[in-house]
Amino acid sequence: ASTLQTQHDTQGGVYTFSSRPRPVPHRAKYRNTAEPLNEEQGSHGNIMYDRRVVRGNTYAQHILPITSQPDPIEFLRQQEARRRAMSKKRLKEQFGTKTPEPLEGRTNIDVQTEMYLEELSDRIEEVSVECQTDMFLDKPATPLFIPAKTGRDAATQIEEGELFDFDVEVQPVLQVLVGKTIEQALLEVMEEEELDNLRAQYRAFIDIRNAELVEVQRLEERERRLRVERENRIKQQKAALEKEKETADKIAARAFAQQYLTDLLPSVYSNLNESGYFYDSVKRDLETGFLPWLMEEVSNTLEKRYVARTVVDQLIRDVTNRRLEAFQQQK
Numbered sequence: 650a651s652t653l654q655t656q657h658d659t660q661g662g663v664y665t666f667s668s669r670p671r672p673v674p675h676r677a678k679y680r681n682t683a684e685p686l687n688e689e690q691g692s693h694g695n696i697m698y699d700r701r702v703v704r705g706n707t708y709a710q711h712i713l714p715i716t717s718q719p720d721p722i723e724f725l726r727q728q729e730a731r732r733r734a735m736s737k738k739r740l741k742e743q744f745g746t747k748t749p750e751p752l753e754g755r756t757n758i759d760v761q762t763e764m765y766l767e768e769l770s771d772r773i774e775e776v777s778v779e780c781q782t783d784m785f786l787d788k789p790a791t792p793l794f795i796p797a798k799t800g801r802d803a804a805t806q807i808e809e810g811e812l813f814d815f816d817v818e819v820q821p822v823l824q825v826l827v828g829k830t831i832e833q834a835l836l837e838v839m840e841e842e843e844l845d846n847l848r849a850q851y852r853a854f855i856d857i858r859n860a861e862l863v864e865v866q867r868l869e870e871r872e873r874r875l876r877v878e879r880e881n882r883i884k885q886q887k888a889a890l891e892k893e894k895e896t897a898d899k900i901a902a903r904a905f906a907q908q909y910l911t912d913l914l915p916s917v918y919s920n921l922n923e924s925g926y927f928y929d930s931v932k933r934d935l936e937t938g939f940l941p942w943l944m945e946e947v948s949n950t951l952e953k954r955y956v957a958r959t960v961v962d963q964l965i966r967d968v969t970n971r972r973l974e975a976f977q978q979q980k
Contacts, residue, residue: 697775 696702751757921927 748757918927
C-alpha cells in the first residue's frame with residue numbers, strides 16, 4: 650500500500666505530496682466480484698478514495714501569496730510556532746505517561762475505554778452535501794490611465810512663405826558640410842601619410858640602430874678578446890720571469906752550497922768519527938755483546954769460587970774448634 654505524505658511549504662504555502670515506492674500488485678486473471686473492504690484493496694478509480702483530493706471547507710487552506718517573496722514577520726511567526734510545537738512534543742515524549750513494555754510472550758493491543766462501544770471499521774463514513782452558490786460576475790475592464798492635464802494651451806499661426814526655403818537655405822549648410830567633410834578627409838589623408846612617413850623613419854631608425862648594436866657588439870667582443878689575450882700574455886710573461894728567477898736562485902744556491910761544503914765535509918766527517926758515529930761493526934759487536942757477557946760470566950765464576958772458599962774456611966774452622974774442644978776435655 651502506498652502512503653502519501655502531505656507537505657506544506659512554510660515560505661510559499663505550496664501544497665506538495667510524495668508517495669513511497671511500492672511494488673505493482675499481482676492482478677488476478679478474472680475480476681473479483683466481491684466488494685473491496687478498504688481503499689488499499691480497491692483501485693483508485695474513484696477520486697473519493699484518493700487521499701490527494703482535499704475535502705471539507707476551504708477556509709483553513711493556505712492561499713498562495715501574490716509575490717514570490719514571503720513575509721518575514723509571518724515566516725518568523727511560523728518558525729516560532731514550529732519551535733514551540735517541537736519543544737512540547739519533545740517534553741511530552743520525555744515526561745508523558747507511556748505504556749510499559751509487555752512481558753515476554755505478550756502483546757499490547759488497543760482497547761476501547763469509552764462508556765458505549767463503538768463499531769470500528771477501516772472504511773470512513775462519507776456523506777455528500779450540496780449547496781447553491783451565486784454566479785461569478787466578470788470583472789469589468791480596467792479603464793485606461795489618463796494623466797491630469799497641466800499647463801495652458803498655446804497656438805501659433807504660420808503663413809505660407811514664412812518658413813525657410815529648403816533649396817535656398819540649404820546651400821550654405823551643404824557648402825559648410827561638404828567643405829568640412831573634404832577638409833576632414835584631407836586632414837585624415839595627410840595624417841595617414843605622416844603616419845606612413847613616421848613608420849618608414851622608425852623602421853629606418855630601427856635598422857640603423859640594429860646595425861649599430863651589431864657593430865658595437867662586434868667591437869666589444871673584439872676588445873674583450875684583445876683584453877683576454879693581453880692578460881694571458883702578461884700572465885705567461887710573469888710566469889716565465891718567475892721561473893727564470895727561481896732557476897737563477899737555485900743555481901746560485903747550488904754553487905754557494907758546493908763552495909761551502911768543500912771545506913765542511915772533511916771536518917764534519919772527522920768530528921763524527923771522533924764522536925763515535927762511524928765505527929766498526931765487529932768491534933762494536935764485541936764491545937756491546939761479547940765483552941759484557943764475558944765480564945758477567947767471569948764475575949759469576951769468581952763469586953762461586955768465593956762462596957766455595959768461604960764454605961771450606963767455615964768447615965775447617967768448625968773441625969779445628971771441635972778437635973780443640975776434644976783435646977781440652979782429654980786433659
